[in-house]
Every structure is written in C-alpha cells, then in structure tokens.
Amino acid sequence: MNLKVNNRFIAELPADSNETNVPRQVKNACFSYVIPRIPSNPKLIHYTEEVLKLLGLSKEEAQSAEFKNVFSGKEVLTNTRPYSMSYAGHQFGNWAGQLGDGRAIILTEIENDQQTYTLQLKGAGLTPYSRGADGLAVLRSSIREHLCSEAMFHLGVPTTRSLSLILTGDQVLRDVMYDGHPDYEKGAVVCRVAPSFIRFGNFELFASQNDLKTLKTLTDFTVKYHFPEIKETNKESYIQFFQEVANKTREMIVHWQRVGFVHGVMNTDNMSILGLTIDYGPYGWLEDYNPNWTPNTTDRENRRYRFGNQPEIALWNLYQLANALYPLIEEAAPLESILNSFQNNYEVDYDNMMRNKLGLFTKEENDNQLIHLLTDNLQQTETDMTIFFRKLSQIKKTESEQDAFYHITDSFYKINEVKDQLKETWLYWFTQYLNRLRQEEATDADRKKAMDAVNPKYVLRNYMSQLAIEAAEKEDYSLIEELHLLLKNPYQEQPQSEKWFAKRPDWAREKIGSSMLSCSS
Ligand code: AMP
Ligand code: MG
Numbered sequence: 001m002n003l004k005v006n007n008r009f010i011a012e013l014p015a016d017s018n019e020t021n022v023p024r025q026v027k028n029a030c031f032s033y034v035i036p037r038i039p040s041n042p043k044l045i046h047y048t049e050e051v052l053k054l055l056g057l058s059k060e061e062a063q064s065a066e067f068k069n070v071f072s073g074k075e076v077l078t079n080t081r082p083y084s085m086s087y088a089g090h091q092f093g094n095w096a097g098q099l100g101d102g103r104a105i106i107l108t109e110i111e112n113d114q115q116t117y118t119l120q121l122k123g124a125g126l127t128p129y130s131r132g133a134d135g136l137a138v139l140r141s142s143i144r145e146h147l148c149s150e151a152m153f154h155l156g157v158p159t160t161r162s163l164s165l166i167l168t169g170d171q172v173l174r175d176v177m178y179d180g181h182p183d184y185e186k187g188a189v190v191c192r193v194a195p196s197f198i199r200f201g202n203f204e205l206f207a208s209q210n211d212l213k214t215l216k217t218l219t220d221f222t223v224k225y226h227f228p229e230i231k232e233t234n235k236e237s238y239i240q241f242f243q244e245v246a247n248k249t250r251e252m253i254v255h256w257q258r259v260g261f262v263h264g265v266m267n268t269d270n271m272s273i274l275g276l277t278i279d280y281g282p283y284g285w286l287e288d289y290n291p292n293w294t295p296n297t298t299d300r301e302n303r304r305y306r307f308g309n310q311p312e313i314a315l316w317n318l319y320q321l322a323n324a325l326y327p328l329i330e331e332a333a334p335l336e337s338i339l340n341s342f343q344n345n346y347e348v349d350y351d352n353m354m355r356n357k358l359g360l361f362t363k364e365e366n367d368n369q370l371i372h373l374l375t376d377n378l379q380q381t382e383t384d385m386t387i388f389f390r391k392l393s394q395i396k397k398t399e400s401e402q403d404a405f406y407h408i409t410d411s412f413y414k415i416n417e418v419k420d421q422l423k424e425t426w427l428y429w430f431t432q433y434l435n436r437l438r439q440e441e442a443t444d445a446d447r448k449k450a451m452d453a454v455n456p457k458y459v460l461r462n463y464m465s466q467l468a469i470e471a472a473e474k475e476d477y478s479l480i481e482e483l484h485l486l487l488k489n490p491y492q493e494q495p496q497s498e499k500w501f502a503k504r505p506d507w508a509r510e511k512i513g514s515s516m517l518s519c520s521s
Pocket of ligand 2: 269
C-alpha cells in the first residue's frame with residue numbers, strides 16, 4: 001500500500017518508557033507504545049470509498065491482503081510504531097482519574113493532499129489503559145460506529161470518519177444488558193480516521209498530575225498542528241485556543257440538535273478537542289421528539305446525557321477543560337468570560353438553526369416563541385422529528401392552517417390521540433407559522449429548497465442499524481452497504497428507498513439495540 005507516513009505525534013510528544021501492555025498508571029507521557037493483537041482470521045466486510053481516497057488509496061489496494069492485515073492489526077506498516085493515548089476524564093459528572101485508549105490503537109498519521117490523517121484501530125486488543133476490560137470490540141458496535149460516523153459526515157456534522165470494518169475471526173464475550181447473561185459475539189475492528197483523536201481528557205490528565213510541563217507540550221502541539229491560525233505559545237494564545245475549542249464544540253452541538261442525534265456518553269474523555277463527534281457507543285437518533293430521551297440504559301436514572309441536556313453538558317465539559325488549562329493561563333477571568341458567553345452564543349445559534357429548519361430567511365423578535373411552541377407541540381403529539389420537518393417544506397404560503405396541518409399528520413406516533421385540544425394547539429401554531437411565512441418574500445419553492453438542505457430525509461434510525469446488525473450476524477452484509485449508500489445523500493429524495501422514510505416500526509419502540517443501548521460494546 002502506498003501511504004505517506006508521518007509520525008509527528010510520537011516524534012514530538014513524551015512517550016511512556018514502559019513498553020508492555022500491562023494495565024498501569026502512566027505518568028508524564030502522552031502515549032504508550034503498544035502492539036496490536038493478531039486476529040486469527042481477518043475478513044474485510046465493508047470499507048468507505050471516500051475515506052480510502054482521502055488517504056490516497058485505490059479500490060484495488062482495499063481488496064489486498066495487506067489492507068485487511070494492516071487495518072485489523074495483523075501487520076504493522078513499515079516505519080510506524082502503534083501507540084495508545086493517555087487521558088483522564090469526568091464520567092457522568094464524576095472525576096474518573098486516568099482512562100486512556102483502552103481499546104484504541106493509533107497506527108500512525110498519513111499525509112495526503114496537504115492534509116494529515118490519524119489512523120486508529122478500535123478493538124485491536126489490550127493496551128496499558130484497558131484496566132479490567134479486554135480491549136476488543138464486537139461486530140454489533142463496530143457496525144454502529146462505521147455506519148453512523150459516515151452518516152453524520154454526510155449530514156454535515158463534524159465527526160471522525162470510518163475507513164473499514166473488519167471481522168477478526170475471534171469470539172468476544174459480552175453481557176449486552178449487564179444483567180448476568182454474557183454471550184459470545186463476533187469480534188471486529190473499525191479503522192477510524194480523523195485529523196486528531198485528542199480529547200478534553202488528555203489535558204485533564206496532566207493538570208490532575210500537576211505535570212505542567214507535559215500539559216504545555218501537549219497544548220503547544222495541539223495548537224501548532226490543529227489551530228495553525230494561533231501563532232504564539234503564550235497566555236493569550238492559550239485563551240484563544242480555549243475560545244476556539246468552545247466555538248467548535250458549540251457548533252457541533254447545534255448540529256446534533258438539528259439532526260436529532262443523542263450521543264449518549266458525553267463524558268469529557270469522549271469530547272474531541274477539534275469539536276468532532278467521537279466515540280459512537282450507546283448513541284441514538286431522536287424519533288419521536290422528546291428532549292428527555294437518552295438511548296443509554298446506563299444513564300436511565302439521571303438522564304444526564306438526554307437530548308435536551310446536550311448543550312448544558314457541553315458547557316459543563318468546557319468548564320473541566322478550562323480548569324485543566326488554567327495552570328497555563330493563571331487568570332480565571334478570560335476563561336470565565338468565554339464560558340459565560342457560551343450560553344448566549346448557543347441560544348443565538350440554536351434559534352438561527354431552528355429558523356433554517358422552519359425555512360425562515362429573516363429574523364423576527366417573536367421567532368423564539370414560535371420555536372418554543374413548536375417543540376412543545378412536537379412533544380405532545382409524539383412527532384417523528386425527521387418526517388415532520390421534511391414534510392413541513394411542502395406547505396404553501398396561501399394554504400389554510402387546516403391544509404397545512406394535514407401535510408404533517410403522518411409524522412405523529414400518537415395518531416389517534418391528536419383530538420380536539422391538541423389539534424387546536426397545532427392549528428394555532430400553523431396560524432402563527434403561516435402568518436410568519438407570509439411576511440417573507442421568498443417563494444414556496446425557495447423555501448422548500450432551503451429547508452430540504454437542512455432537514456434530512458434519511459437518518460440512521462436506531463432500528464435500521466439493528467436490522468443491519470442482525471443480517472450481518474448471519475453473514476449477510478448487504479444491508480450495511482445499502483444503508484451506507486442511502487446515507488451518503490441524506491438530503492436527497494431517493495424514491496427507491498422510500499421505505500426508510502418511515503416512522504419507527506412498533507416492534508422497535510422498546511427493543512434492546514434499537515431504543516435501548518448499554519455501554520457494552
Ligand atoms: P467509553 O465510555 O466507551 O468511551 O469508554 C471509557 C473508557 O473505557 C475508555 O478509556 C475506553 O478506552 C475504555 N474501554 C471501553 N471499552 C473497553 C474495552 N472493551 N476494553 C478496554 N477498554 C475499554
Ligand atoms: Mg470513549
């Protein structure tokens with residue numbers, strides 16, 4: 001394979017001097033060298049053509065034995081030394097101490113077309129950070145990560161990418177619902193690709209160890225390669241760096257709220273410093289619009305990471321990052337001011353995003369009320385978020401509120417319960433909305449075009465991945481390819497795929513894997 005290797009991370013950052021993969025506490029080091037586990041019989045089941053191209057690889061190369069071997073951990077690329085990163089983090093609101101890449105192994109960085117990409121295997125075996133776990137990943141969760149990261153990319157959401165999905169040929173023991181019923185599942189390895197996998201937790205680790213030297217080295221490295229617009233390495237530039245991370249994080253969350261994505265585990269070790277969606281675990285897609293929903297059963301009680309709480313958690317996580325960077329800045333005021341403006345900036349961005357979803361080109365003072373009333377209504381009638389917004393663009397300005405309402409009634413899950421009172425609230429909303437549309441100069445066609453560019457027709461509904469998983473367990477990988485292709489054009493009408501533009505089927509409502517997911521992966 002023709003890959004241009006760049007080893008800047010291991011060349012410029014301090015390594016752990018211990019080179020075994022025995023679980024341990026690692027000090028003063030950004031990473032530890034590791035050797036990926038040799039899979040017994042790697043089998044490539046899917047790859048992403050565009051990611052292949054990003055790396056400068058051809059389709060022929062993807063079919064080679066070398067590709068399958070390298071991206072499953074069987075063979076190490078020449079002139080590279082795989083490693084796992086050290087990091088710490090706050091999990092579910094509590095300090096968790098050292099975590100680190102427990103089952104992620106970075107192969108190297110690759111240069112192509114003036115860009116640098118980090119290649120990371122997920123599920124390639126034990127690392128010093130595996131703690132009590134096995135460092136492996138199962139087919140089920142690997143399919144979810146592979147499909148979702150690509151779906152998110154094509155929706156325009158900042159995310160890590162996924163190059164390949166490879167079966168290892170080995171069995172992995174998992175207790176899916178953590179209820180004492182472990183079972184063997186097929187092991188798999190995904191190769192994730194991103195400019196960097198550095199997380200908030202990488203900075204928290206060194207702050208917690210009071211290792212300011214490594215904290216500074218890591219921050220300078222991150223700024224140099226990932227925030228090149230920041231030229232210096234002084235207090236001012238660290239403040240600017242924090243501002244940039246806050247901006248990127250905010251933008252990512254606005255996108256999540258736009259498409260109805262619930263990450264599920266927004267621990268600080270799962271927050272990318274580049275504002276990328278990272279670590280696809282017990283994530284889920286909002287079907288009926290419910291701000292209290294989280295797919296993660298581990299978070300069932302507090303619902304800390306519920307849909308409606310994601311912006312607040314992002315801010316909470318930024319506080320932890322601010323604390324970690326504080327020793328480099330030694331002034332609280334500028335950090336506090338960035339944190340204080342997060343909320344306001346978020347609200348402005350959120351309202352603009354919702355205006356776009358509603359097809360409003362101009363800004364009015366009362367838009368905020370229109371948006372609030374809408375989200376209330378969506379919730380009351382258990383409305384499918386994706387179908388609702390997509391159908392809303394069919395409305396004509398001159399229509400009556402009754403006719404407008406009938407465009408979207410298909411999106412209700414509680415169809416028989418939308419009786420008098422609820423219908424009245426909807427009609428009231430449509431009266432306001434139609435009035436608002438009539439104030440605008442844009443034509444119905446203009447508005448539809450703009451709305452259909454921000455309201456996806458197809459998202460990776462929870463049950464869709466589950467169907468792909470169930471087929472793949474029986475060695476039928478066709479649905480993985482079908483969904484992968486479908487989700488490459490999520491805003492486009494695809495008449496042959498209309499079946500995926502439908503409400504969640506009843507069987508999937510409370511099904512494990514569809515609406516309920518644990519961290520077991
Ligand atoms: P997560 O909640 O999946 O982001 O994982 C939190 C921490 O646990 C990270 O440090 C992971 O690398 C680690 N971890 C999760 N699953 C495994 C596993 N099967 N083997 C080893 N480490 C794991
Ligand atoms: Mg993680």
